Amino acid sequence: MSAHKWSMKESLKMDDEQFILWQALLEDRTGMQISAQRKSFLETSLAIRMREVGLQDYDAYYEKLMSGLTGEVEWATLVDRLTVQETSFFRHTSSFELVHDYCDARLKEGASSLDVWCVGCSTGEEPYSLGMMLNGLIEQHQGKYWGITATDISLPALSKARQGIYSKRKLDLMSDEYKSRYFATLPGSSLSESRKVQVNRELKDRICFAQVNVLELESAPMAEMDVIFCQNLLIYFRRWRKRDIVTHLAERLAPGGLMVLGIGEVLDWSHPDMERVPYDNTLAFVRRNG
Template sequence: MDNIHQSFQIHRDPLKNKDHRRVADFIESTAGIPLPESKKTLIETRLRKRQRALQFDTLEDYLDFVLENPEGENEKVHFIDTLTTNKTDFYRESEHFDFIKNHIKSTYALKPKKIRIWSAGCSTGEEPYTLAMEMLELKESIPDLHFEICATDISTRCLAKATKAIYEHDRVLTMPLTIRRKYLLRSKNKENPRIQIAPEVRKFVTFSSFNFMSEDWARHEQSYDFILCRNVMIYFSNADRERLTQQFSYSLKSGGVMIVGHSESLIDPKSYFNRLKATVYQKGG
């Protein structure tokens, strides 16, 4: 009995301060996201799942494998995914989608063109699919409207889920009922009811991996009419947020619109944007 208890205690070793520091240093240098002391419990909880999955005796052993051992290179993808994945919902902060539709009606309806939207930090796809469904709704009143949505995230695991577009039933309850009836496919498995986004929605969304801190931004330059980067930059330092504000301004077309989450704001937006309303900014020109 004592041996079992001792084994369990070893398995549940707490995250040491030095290990927290090297995790935080790696994630900040790789993904630009600070993980302060206040996040220590969250880090331990999330990494414990990977430790168990790979059957390491201790968290320290797992971290040595990922951060010090060349054989752990492939695990780094899961490591980053585990610590950078954020919560999202369909129709989260829904007034942003209303703003986009109204802005298109007043600005683009009389001069039809293809609208390009970037969902930056798309997680598991709820935001870009919401955008696609709302644009399809708008297209009913503006038949000449054409659009495409670029959705990016640093997490390959999230992108894989987003591409499949399959969700648990309770995940779609934030959608209006009329939208659910039009754009969702339901599984026939009553024991595990799951939902898939319909192909006529999915075809408008393209997913790809993008790391704000290390990728080449040139492919996004002056490409978009709208950029949504919501509830993402709150995890970055002020210096990185200021740099991202500049990069996003370069990625917008003249007159394009940048939207951030309700809990955040751009750093030094006046150098690049005019503020239209809280969390909504427009590039000059």
């Protein structure tokens, strides 16, 4: 074996200087912190990608990422490999119950529409869950409208979300009513393919998926949202950054709007226009009217 060849098991060692450089790049561009404990995860993920693009050292790969348009395209792939995209339908039930009760109350008070922003939507399970829930609610109130904007930094995750194809197992805990109304089993040529389902048009067309990096919220066009739902994204960020992001999100709410975060994700945040919502097992704030 030549000196440059290495196997996946013993991925190329990254020296301290290189590690600091990669940590800084990732934190600067995504907010994500790679702790020393996760260095081997970084080494392995980079090594796999470097092998795919035919590069054998971290510095050469870094250079590639910095090189104009090709660098940007490569960056999109790498970010997808390094971000945690774990998600599921109706993840964290109490947050969904809160959104349900809040939206129901708003509709009863006479709101004619509900605009929801799902931040860090990953492969789509979360915004589709919100959509099914809102659709059920809106049907009880004639002539009203709902819309969801779902955003994420990862283009591959967004592309999967737009397709809305999932393994049937992901629907195991969902009600039969939702399953039969919003999903169609895909015909497949093999047993494994036929275990896939796809979200139907009725639901898909109501959700707009777009790339938004939460470190660049100043340029995001969302405003006057009734609900902002952001779970399991801020956990990867430094405390000061979490506070900044949550402040930006709060400013995109309509008066009376609701912001739901992952429980325990932000501990020391407050805002003069925002009030904590006393709802069990949730972390949520409502924007004061006026």
